[in-house]
Amino acid sequence: MADPMKIRASAKDGITEVKVLMSHEMETGQRKDSSGNLVPAHFITEITAEHNGRQVLAGQFGTAISKNPYLAFKFKGGAKGDKLSVSWVDSKGDKRTDEVQIA
């Protein structure tokens, strides 16, 4: 199973800032292993974020996003203690959802 994300969400002056680190190899499909065989592509394709159940971001990734992806964004609203969840799906169908309270 995929390792947990690290999510930081903080509200200030009516804006919530979200910073996410995801644990993922983000294999491009172009790297060769030590025996010279191509390693198949394996990468996060979709990422979504919800604030109290309302979607605040929907993103799609290609293989060019760096290993252990980082994503930061901001949305209007959000208060300390509100729920903020982030979900991703990868090219093999693996998924991960993590939730934090806005600080």
Place this chain on the structure above:
Amino acid sequence: MQPNLRTALATAALALAGPAFGQGSTMDEIARYREMLADGNPAELLEAKGEELWKKPRGPKNASLEQCDMGLGPGKLDGAYAQLPRYFADTKKVMDAESRLVHCMVSLQGFTEAEATKRWFSKPGQDSDIEALVTYIGGKSNGAKINVPARHPEEARMAKVGEYIFYRRSGPQDFSCAICHGQEGKRIRLQELGNLTTQAGAGTAMSTWPSYRVSQGAVWTMQRRLIDCMRQARWPEPKYLADSVIALEVFLQKTASGTVMQTPGIKR
């Protein structure tokens, strides 16, 4: 590490480096690159995983590592990394963080040494428990001062052995540690090289490991760092936890003593 502190360090390094390199804008942009990476260090993912591994009962004895003595007493982890390597009376050896961790995995959890060290570094798609644990253990010294006075005769001996190895030249490029890390204000390509023979230089280097290396997509421990230096010198690799590597660590930590730990770092 706190982003603002990281930025301040990068700026300070730049201020020092600028005139000597006469290439302000390039180094400015490199500093900006590093500043943008500082907030959101993927090593934090590993730090969290390391904490879980530390506390989880594992191995044939189904025990956690919480009673591991990293030098300050069983279970006392805060500031322990900053005071390693040190002499341990129970093993009668000078041990670094990694050799002590492996000792605990063997003695407390019942792993064989071979099992414990089988995956001492990660590869793409193959995580390393040791990397995660060392990142966690290192993080528990964040803010502590490096303190390796090497007063015990065995520690003092290892510091001298480390110094000898630091200056030892061989191989098809005539390398030693000192040729890159024995002078002030130099860089290799665009990477500043610390003068590891001074407190400031050794301090800057030693205080930021374990560190996430963006070029490798992995956290590197100090063992990995030093073993790879030898690979880059085009020598064969010393074995994991070899005394020569621990000796170099004692020499460098002794020189760096007094520097505040800022770990995990993030580097090229």
Place this chain on the structure above:
Amino acid sequence: MKNTFIAALLALGATGIHAADPIAFQAEQIFRSSFRADNPRYWMTRLDQDEAMRLCSQYKDNPPAKVRALIEKTQQATIRYPVEGKLIGDWKEGEKLAAVGTGGHIGFIQPDPPGRVRGGNCYACHQLAKKEVAYGTIGPSLQHFGKLRGNSDEIVKYTYDKIYNSNAFTACTNMPRFGLHNWLTPEQITHIVAFLVDPESPVNKD
């Protein structure tokens, strides 16, 4: 040659480090014993030191004047030239060699993949062509090398010799002895010489 060298060293009292220094003796043993027993023999030969390496290590790269002079003299005698005798090659080939930092890596963790090119890695330590901003400063800037020094026979020979065996001029310098170790062939060295002295090379033109 070697015998004269050792005799001279004995006269200077510069040899016998291991006997004289117990820490050095122990350190050498600890260092040597830290490698896997199944390492191929040719890997392990990379840990062997010639007299110059041993002396440079002993004196932390700052040998006394007499030892320095001796090292420089013996190293000068090692320099070999290309069969045709031409010391200026193709600067375009030299430009490639100057940028390549790979090659020669051994071991079990990250050895070079088969066919990995071996270069001079000049940019790791030197500024050369203006367009390459990622240059190191361990060695002096060589930008406009030929423009500043010309390309007389003396300069060309000095440049070739310095790359072939840097210790012939400065004992215990940080610069590798590229020719002595066969890291670069004499022909490859002539290409780097061309990169440095040819007026058309970006080292001099830009």
Place this chain on the structure above:
Amino acid sequence: MNNQRREILKAGGGLGLFGLLAAAGLITPGEARAEWNKAAFDAKTIDETLKALGATAPANSADVQLTAPDIAENGAVVPVGVVSTLAGVEAIAILVEKNPNPLAASFMLPVGTEPSVQTRVKMGQTSDVYALVKAGGKFFIAKKEIKVTLGGCGG
């Protein structure tokens, strides 16, 4: 709400069914297998990518900013951010011209989400990097060259 929903549907035109449905509140993440914009991510040139994103003739705009260092110390991790002062930003995409597939990421921004995203991309070599923004139904673009440098002891 209806207007807003229509805007989101329009913005989602190049962004795949999953994003579109999720944005419209018809599905929640994890419920449905995502539909990823394969045509856009598989495209090999900037023009093909723009076409696959439905972004015909984007206008160069000073109101779109790409925040990134001029020089990257390593190409495996290059920090790139996009911010815009345009009103009604619906979508943002990041493209790296000289990568095998230029499209690195695309984001759909529901109403209330600020036009500001940061991520990190891989770059095989020095290249122009593009920030594409969709606002008020129109496309705007900005570019910046990022130099990728070789480092350290050489491999």
